[in-house]
Amino acid sequence: MLIPTHRELLRFPLINPAVPTTLTRISHHPSATTAKLRVPSGRAPSAVLSGLKARLRASPIRAPRIHRQFDALAAKPGEKSGLTRYVPVVGALATALIVKLAMPEFNLWPLAFFTLTPLLWGIRGRTWGVRLLAGAVCGAGIGVGCFPWVWTALDTVYSLPWWGTSLIYLAFLLVSIPKYMLFTVVVEPLARRSHRLWPVTAACLWVCVEWVVPEVIPWHVGTPFLAWPPLFQVADITGSYGPSFLVALVSVSTVTWMFPPPSGGGGRQQWRFLWPSVAVGMCGLSVVYGLVRIQQIDNTPVDNVLKIVLIHTQTESGAPGHRDVSNQQKRLERLLFMPHDVYRAADVIVWPEAAVPGLLQVGPDELPDNVREAAVFSPRILEYARAIPGHLVVGALTLSPSGVGLRNSVVHFGRDGTPMEVYVKRLLVPFVEYSPLESTFPTIGKLLPGIVNFDPGDVDTLLNIDGVRVLPTICYEAIHTTFVRNQSNRGPEAQVLLNVSSDALLGVLASPGKLHLAVQKARAIELRIPLVRAANKGVSVYVDEAGREIEREDGPDEKAVLTHVVVRNVPSMYRRYGDLFVGVTMLFVLGILWKWLGETNLHRLGCGKTK
Numbered sequence: 001m002l003i004p005t006h007r008e009l010l011r012f013p014l015i016n017p018a019v020p021t022t023l024t025r026i027s028h029h030p031s032a033t034t035a036k037l038r039v040p041s042g043r044a045p046s047a048v049l050s051g052l053k054a055r056l057r058a059s060p061i062r063a064p065r066i067h068r069q070f071d072a073l074a075a076k077p078g079e080k081s082g083l084t085r086y087v088p089v090v091g092a093l094a095t096a097l098i099v100k101l102a103m104p105e106f107n108l109w110p111l112a113f114f115t116l117t118p119l120l121w122g123i124r125g126r127t128w129g130v131r132l133l134a135g136a137v138c139g140a141g142i143g144v145g146c147f148p149w150v151w152t153a154l155d156t157v158y159s160l161p162w163w164g165t166s167l168i169y170l171a172f173l174l175v176s177i178p179k180y181m182l183f184t185v186v187v188e189p190l191a192r193r194s195h196r197l198w199p200v201t202a203a204c205l206w207v208c209v210e211w212v213v214p215e216v217i218p219w220h221v222g223t224p225f226l227a228w229p230p231l232f233q234v235a236d237i238t239g240s241y242g243p244s245f246l247v248a249l250v251s252v253s254t255v256t257w258m259f260p261p262p263s264g265g266g267g268r269q270q271w272r273f274l275w276p277s278v279a280v281g282m283c284g285l286s287v288v289y290g291l292v293r294i295q296q297i298d299n300t301p302v303d304n305v306l307k308i309v310l311i312h313t314q315t316e317s318g319a320p321g322h323r324d325v326s327n328q329q330k331r332l333e334r335l336l337f338m339p340h341d342v343y344r345a346a347d348v349i350v351w352p353e354a355a356v357p358g359l360l361q362v363g364p365d366e367l368p369d370n371v372r373e374a375a376v377f378s379p380r381i382l383e384y385a386r387a388i389p390g391h392l393v394v395g396a397l398t399l400s401p402s403g404v405g406l407r408n409s410v411v412h413f414g415r416d417g418t419p420m421e422v423y424v425k426r427l428l429v430p431f432v433e434y435s436p437l438e439s440t441f442p443t444i445g446k447l448l449p450g451i452v453n454f455d456p457g458d459v460d461t462l463l464n465i466d467g468v469r470v471l472p473t474i475c476y477e478a479i480h481t482t483f484v485r486n487q488s489n490r491g492p493e494a495q496v497l498l499n500v501s502s503d504a505l506l507g508v509l510a511s512p513g514k515l516h517l518a519v520q521k522a523r524a525i526e527l528r529i530p531l532v533r534a535a536n537k538g539v540s541v542y543v544d545e546a547g548r549e550i551e552r553e554d555g556p557d558e559k560a561v562l563t564h565v566v567v568r569n570v571p572s573m574y575r576r577y578g579d580l581f582v583g584v585t586m587l588f589v590l591g592i593l594w595k596w597l598g599e600t601n602l603h604r605l606g607c608g609k610t611k
Contacts, residue, residue: 088134091122092180096141102224103145104514109224113283116206116221116251123184124259135184139177146217146515147172149505150431168431172216179213190589193596199256199275201592203248204585207241211582216430218479219519221247226521229547231283233290235525236572238581239481245585246283253279294546297528297570304567306468306496308532309346309560311335312540312553313355316504328357332377336384338560345562348391348465352536353475353502354408356381360396362411362419368403386417391465395474395500395534398422405455408433410472410500412463420464424457425474427483432505460490468567469494471529475501478533479519481526485575488527495567497523497531503538514539521547528570532563545570 095118102112119138123131150172151165187205191198210220222243225231234242253275315331335355343349359374360381361367367375385392392413397406408425428434434453463470471487471494478484478499488494503516517539524531524543531543542551542563551563573580 088122088126088130089137091118091120092134092138093141094118094122095138096145099142099219099221100145103219104227104518107224107227109227112221112224112247113250114254115247116202117254119180119184120187120202120252120255121258123188124255126188128185131184131188132181135181136177138184139180140173142180143173143176146176146219171431175214175216179209179215182213183209189596190592194592199249199252199279201589202252203245204588206248207245207582207585208589210241210244211579211586217515217519218481219515220244223518223522226518226525226547229525230287230290230294232522232525232547233293234286235522236293236528236574239526239574239579240522241579241582241585242286245581246279246286249275249282250279297544297546297568300568300570302566303495303569304466304468306465306565306567307345307347308542308563308565309342309349310532310534310540310542310551310553310563311338311349311351311355312534312555312559312561313352313536314556314558315355315502315536328377332357332380334558336380338558342560342562343388343390346390348393349388349560350498350500350532350534351392351394352534352538352540353395353500354397355500355536356394356396358397359406360394360398360409360411362398362422367399371399382413382417385413389415391415392417393463393472393498393500395502398424400455406452407455407457408474409457410474410498412465412472421461423461423463423472423474424459425454425477426457427477427480428454428456429476460487462491462494463498468496470496470498473497473499475499475516478523478531479516481523482579484523485527485578488529489575495529496565497527497529499531499533500535501533501538502536504536517541526572527575528572530565530567532565 095115098111098115098118100106101108102115119134123134126134147169150169183206187202190201190205194201206221210218220240220243222232222240222245225243225246232243238245257272257276313335335351357377359367359371359378361375361378366372381394381396394411394413396409396411398409398411399405400407408428410423411419412421412423414420425433430436431451433451434456435451461472463472469492471484473484473487478497478501484497488497499520501516517533517535520531520533521543523529524545525547528545530545531541533539533541533543535541539552539554540561541549541553542565544550544566545568551561553559553561
C-alpha cells in the first residue's frame with residue numbers, strides 16, 4: 001500500500017481548499033481543464049504556472065498609494081527629458097528663496113505657508129542620494145540668506161585674510177545644512193508607510209527635526225508668523241514648534257492637492273481636497289485661539305508698571321579709532337548727557353551691550369596694572385549711577401575673579417548707586433566671543449588673533465527692580481528658547497525679560513538686526529512675559545506678552561526712549577511643561593517607524609500579506 005506524501009495530500013480539496021474541485025488527470029495527454037487554459041493563451045501549462053509564480057513573487061506586498069503616485073509621476077513622458085534631473089535642485093532653491101522673502105527684510109510672511117512645498121515637490125519619487133543632495137542645497141541656500149553678516153563682521157572687526165573669512169563663513173553655512181538633509185532623506189520613506197496620513201507624518205517629522213538638530217541662529221519656518229501676532233499665540237502651548245507644524249502641514253497638503261493619491265471615481269477628488277481643508281481648518285483654529293488669547297491678556301489685571309528708559313546708541317564696532325581714548329570719552333559724554341527730564345521720570349535706565357567704554361571696575365578691589373588704564377572711565381559711571389534717581393543697568397566688560405579673563409556682563413546699580421548684581425553672559429557667540437576648539441587646536445587662536453575669548457558665566461541672576469523680577473540676557477542668549485525658559489523658571493519666576501544687544505557686528509545690512517529681534521520676540525509669547533530690548537545699532541523695543549511692539553526705535557540717531565512696561569501674571573502652558581508638543585509629535589513619528597520596521601521584518605520572514 002502506497003502512503004501519499006504531504007505534497008500529494010495538498011492536491012485534495014478537503015485538505016487544501018485553494019485547489020479547484022476538478023482534479024487534473026495525470027497522463028501524457030493534457031486534460032480538458034489544461035486544454036482550456038492552453039487555447040486562449042497559446043502557452044504550455046508549465047508556462048502558465050511559471051507566469052503565475054512570477055506574479056506572486058514580484059508583488060508580495062502592494063506598494064503604498066503615495067509611492068505608486070510618485071512612481072507614476074516620475075514615469076510621465078514629460079519628465080523623461082534632461083531637465084528632470086534639475087527638478088530637485090530647483091525645488092530646493094525655491095524653498096530657500098521663500099525662506100528669505102518671508103524674513104523681516106522683505107516681510108512677505110504669508111509665503112511662509114508654502115516654505116516646504118517646492119522642496120517636497122522636487123524630491124518626490126527620487127532616490128535617497130538625490131534627496132540628500134536637495135536637502136544640502138536647500139540648507140546652503142538658506143544659510144547664504146541668513147548669514148551674510150558673518151562675512152561683514154569678520155572683515156570689519158578682525159581684518160582676516162579672505163581664506164580665513166571664507167572658512168568661518170563656510171562653517172556657519174554647514175551648520176544650517178543637516179536639518180534639511182535629515183528631513184529630505186526620511187520624509188518619503190515615512191510617507192510610504194503612513195499612506196494617506198503622510199501630511200501629518202511629514203509635519204510631525206519636521207517638528208522633530210527642528211528640535212533635534214542644533215543651529216547657530218534657530219530660525220524656525222513658523223517664525224515669520226510673528227508679523228501677525230494672532231497666528232503665533234499658539235506658541236504658549238507648543239512653543240515656536242506649533243507654528244512650524246502649521247507651515248509643514250500646509251506645505252505638504254499643497255503637494256497633496258497638486259498631486260492627489262490615485263483612486264477610482266470620486267474618491268480621488270475627495271482625498272485631493274481633504275488635507276488642504278484640514279490644514280486651513282487648523283490655521284483658522286489657531287487664529288481664533290490667538291484672538292481669544294490676546295483679549296484675555298488685555299483683560300488680565302495689571303500687577304505693576306515699570307518705567308524703563310532704553311538708551312538707543314549708534315556706535316560702530318571695529319571702526320577706526322574706536323579704541324582711542326578721546327573717541328571713547330566723546331562717546332561716553334553723549335550717553336551721560338541724554339535729556340535729564342526723561343531720566344527723572346524713570347524707574348530704571350538701561351544701556352545696551354558693551355555701552356561702557358573700556359573696562360568697568362565694579363568691586364572695591366584694585367585692578368592689575370596691565371588693565372588699570374582700560375578702566376579709566378569707571379569713576380564717571382559710578383558718579384552717574386549715584387546722581388540719577390532710579391536704577392541703572394549697563395552693558396559692560398568686567399574683569400573675571402582670576403584677574404586674567406574678561407567677561408561680557410550686565411551690571412545693575414541700585415537707586416543709591418551701589419552695584420547690586422552682576423550677570424555674566426553664559427552663551428557666547430562662536431568666532432566672535434570665543435574660538436571653538438582652540439583649547440584642542442591652538443592653531444585656531446593664531447589664525448584668528450582678533451578674537452577675544454571671554455569667560456562664560458555660570459550663575460543665574462535675577463535683577464530686583466522695585467519689586468519686579470527682571471531676567472537679564474545679553475544679545476545672542478535671548479534667541480534660544482530652552483535657555484531662556486530654564487532661566488526664567490529657576491527660583492522666583494521672572495516677570496520681565498530684559499535684553500541688551502549690539503548689532504554693530506552685522507555691518508551695513510539692516511536685515512540681520514531685524515532677524516535677531518524677530519527670533520527674540522517669540523520668547524515673549526512663549527513665556528507670556530514682556531520683552532524689553534536696548535540695542536546699539538539695532539532695534540530698541542518693548543514687546544508685550546502678546547508679541548505686539550508697544551515702543552520701537554530703530555532710527556540712525558541716539559535717543560532715550562521712555563517705555564511703561566506693564567507687568568501681568570499671564571499663565572503659559574509652554575513655560576510650565578516645556579516641549580510637550582514636541583514629545584507628542586516624536587511619539588507619532590516613532591509609531592510610524594515602528595510600523596515600518598515591523599512590516600519590513602515580516603516581509604523578510606515571508607509572512608507579509610499579498611494583495
